[in-house]
Amino acid sequence: SSVDPTLRTGYHFRPPRNWINDPNGPLYYKDFYHLFYQYNPYGSVWGNIVWGHSISTDLINWKALTPAIYPSKPFDIFGCWSGSATILPGDKPAILYTGIDTQKRQVQNIAFPANLSDPYLREWVKPDYNPVMPPETGLNSSSFRDPTTAWYNPNGHWTLIIGNKRDADNRGMALLYRSKDFVKWVRAKHPLHSAKNSGMWECPDFYPVALRGKLGLDTSVIGAGVKHVLKMSLDLTRYDYYTLGKYDDNLDKYVPQNTSLDNHSGLRYDYGNFYASKTFYDPVKLRRILWGWANESDTPKVDSDKGWAGIQLIPRTIWLHRNGRQLLQWPIEEFDTLRHKHVSVANKLAPAGGLFEVKDIQSNQADVEITFDIPNLDKAEDFDRSYIGNAQAFCGKNTAETKGGVGPFGLYVLASSDLEERTAVFFKIFKNGNKHVVLMCNDPTRSTKREDIYKPTFAGFVDVDLSKAKRISLRTLIDNSVVESFGARGKTCITSRVYPAVAIGKDAHLFVFNNGAEDVKVSELNAWEIRKPEMNQEIIY
Ligand code: DQQ
Known part of the structure; x- marks a missing residue:
C-alpha cells in the first residue's frame, strides 16, 4: 500500500517535489539566508545530483530558485556533491564542492557568484582552472569529498578539511588543505584528525564555540575562550558524531578532550534519523545554526511512487553547555512565529x-x-x-x-x-x-x-x-x-x-x-x- 500524500511534511524544509539529501553551503548574504541542498531534479530516489537552492529572510519561509550548481564541465559532469560556503573578505561568497569528473573521480571545485549585486545569488561561475583540489597520488579518489567552510589561520592561510578514508586500515580522516589565495590549495602532510576503523568520514564540519553563553562564533575565531567542535558523518553507521576539543593553530592539529571517536563512540547531535549535517555562522543574530537531513524510513519503491523523499530538519541554534561536556541545541527562535x-x-x-x-x-x-x-x-x-x-x-x-x-x-x-x-x-x-x-x-x-x-x-x-x-x-x-x-x-x-x-x-x-x-x-x-x-x-x- 502507498503512503497517504497528506503525510508529507508542512513546515520542514523541502523542495516542491523529488529527492533531497545533504544540506549544502548554508550562508547569509545581503539580507537573505541561502540554503543549497543535494537534489535530484528528475526523480525521488538518489541520482543526477545538483545543488538545489532556496532563499529566506527568516529560515522558516522559503522561496525556491533554480539549481545553483549543476553538472556542466569535465570536472563535475557526473554530479555536484556536497560542499560548503566561505564568505571571503569584502563580503564575497565562495563555494567549494565535490565534483564527480569524467573519470568518475571525486575532485574539489570552486564556484563564485556571477553577479555580486544579485542578493539571490542565482548564477554561479565555475572557473576553468578547476578542480582546485584533485585527488593526488596515494589518495583514494572514491573517498575524497565534502570540503568544509574554510577558516583563516593567523599564519596567513585559509584552511579547510575534506572527508577521507585510508583504505589500507579503514582509517577515517579529515584531510587538511591550505591556501593563501583561496585558489591554489596544498595538502598538509598530516590530517587535522583521524580515527582508526571509523571508515569514510562524510560531510566533516569544524568550528569554534564560546566557553560561555549562547552566542555563536565566526568560523575563523581561534584562541583562548573557545573550544572547537569536529563533527563527521560516519558512512559505516549512518549517524553524525562530534567531539569537543582544542585546535592548535600552530601545529594545525585538533585534539579531542574527554571525547573520542573510538568504536564510533563520539557525542551525537541527534540519536535518530539525522545525517550529513552542517553548521554556519549567522552574522545577523550572532549565532551558529545547525542544519541536518532526515531521509524517509519507507522503501525506495514507495519514494518513487509518491514523488518526494527527504527533508531538512528545523534549523537549530547550537552552543556549548556551561559544563563544557556537550553542545546544546534548540529550534531557532523564528520557528515560534508559526x-x-x-x-x-x-x-x-x-x-x-x-x-x-x-x-x-x-x-x-x-x-x-x-x-x-x-x-x-x-x-x-x-x-x-x-x-x-x-x-x-x-x-x-x-x-x-x-x-x-x-x-x-x-x-x-x-x-x-x-x-x-x-x-x-x-x-x-x-x-x-x-x-x-x-x-x-x-x-x-x-x-x-x-x-x-x-x-x-x-x-x-x-x-x-x-x-x-x-x-x-x-x-x-x-x-x-x-x-x-x-x-x-x-x-x-x-x-x-x-x-x-x-x-x-x-x-x-x-x-x-x-x-x-x-x-x-x-x-x-x-x-x-x-x-x-x-x-x-x-x-x-
Ligand atoms: N552525500 C553526498 C556526498 C556525501 C553524502 C552525495 C552524504 O557528497 O558524502 O549526495 O550523505
Whole structure:
C-alpha cells in the first residue's frame, strides 16, 4: 500500500517535489539566508545530483530558485556533491564542492557568484582552472569529498578539511588543505584528525564555540575562550558524531578532550534519523545554526511512487553547555512565529499506569513543550553498566508499554484514538548508586498499522543531575510524518520518521502517558498548532 500524500511534511524544509539529501553551503548574504541542498531534479530516489537552492529572510519561509550548481564541465559532469560556503573578505561568497569528473573521480571545485549585486545569488561561475583540489597520488579518489567552510589561520592561510578514508586500515580522516589565495590549495602532510576503523568520514564540519553563553562564533575565531567542535558523518553507521576539543593553530592539529571517536563512540547531535549535517555562522543574530537531513524510513519503491523523499530538519541554534561536556541545541527562535492555536495544562498528575489526552488542538502539526516533576525516585530500577553505549538496544527491548519503576513516561504523538497507532517519546530513570541516570527513547514500533515499514527505535542518555531538581523537560515538534524531540532543553535530541495509516490529519491525537510504578506530575504543558509557512511553492527564475 502507498503512503497517504497528506503525510508529507508542512513546515520542514523541502523542495516542491523529488529527492533531497545533504544540506549544502548554508550562508547569509545581503539580507537573505541561502540554503543549497543535494537534489535530484528528475526523480525521488538518489541520482543526477545538483545543488538545489532556496532563499529566506527568516529560515522558516522559503522561496525556491533554480539549481545553483549543476553538472556542466569535465570536472563535475557526473554530479555536484556536497560542499560548503566561505564568505571571503569584502563580503564575497565562495563555494567549494565535490565534483564527480569524467573519470568518475571525486575532485574539489570552486564556484563564485556571477553577479555580486544579485542578493539571490542565482548564477554561479565555475572557473576553468578547476578542480582546485584533485585527488593526488596515494589518495583514494572514491573517498575524497565534502570540503568544509574554510577558516583563516593567523599564519596567513585559509584552511579547510575534506572527508577521507585510508583504505589500507579503514582509517577515517579529515584531510587538511591550505591556501593563501583561496585558489591554489596544498595538502598538509598530516590530517587535522583521524580515527582508526571509523571508515569514510562524510560531510566533516569544524568550528569554534564560546566557553560561555549562547552566542555563536565566526568560523575563523581561534584562541583562548573557545573550544572547537569536529563533527563527521560516519558512512559505516549512518549517524553524525562530534567531539569537543582544542585546535592548535600552530601545529594545525585538533585534539579531542574527554571525547573520542573510538568504536564510533563520539557525542551525537541527534540519536535518530539525522545525517550529513552542517553548521554556519549567522552574522545577523550572532549565532551558529545547525542544519541536518532526515531521509524517509519507507522503501525506495514507495519514494518513487509518491514523488518526494527527504527533508531538512528545523534549523537549530547550537552552543556549548556551561559544563563544557556537550553542545546544546534548540529550534531557532523564528520557528515560534508559526505557533498558532494554544492549549496548556498545569499541575496535572500522570498517575502510575495512567494516561490523559491533550485536547482542543489538532496535533498532527504541533509543537509541544512539557515539564515532568518526579516526586519520588525510590522505585527507580537499578542501572546496569552494560546499558552504556547500548541505549538503543535497551529501548528496542523495553518499549513504551513495558512496565517500569520510574518511567517510561512521556508523550504518545500521532496516536489513533484507540492507541493502536502511536509514536512514543519517553524518559526512563534508573538508580546508579546514589545518583540517577536518565534515558530518552523514541519508540515507533506502533507508529503505523502498515506493514513493511522500517521502524527503528532510537535512544540516548540525558546528562542531567536529578539531585538538584527532580524534573525533566521535553519539547517535541510533530509534522505529519516527523517527530523531532529535544530532551532537557536540548541536551539529547531524537528525530524519527513515521507513516501512520490512521493517525493522520484530524485523526491524530496527543496523549501524556506513564507506564511506570511511580506517579509523575506534569507541572506545565504548552502545545500549539503550527501554521504552514511558505515552503518553496514556485520556482523564481
Ligand atoms: N552525500 C553526498 C556526498 C556525501 C553524502 C552525495 C552524504 O557528497 O558524502 O549526495 O550523505
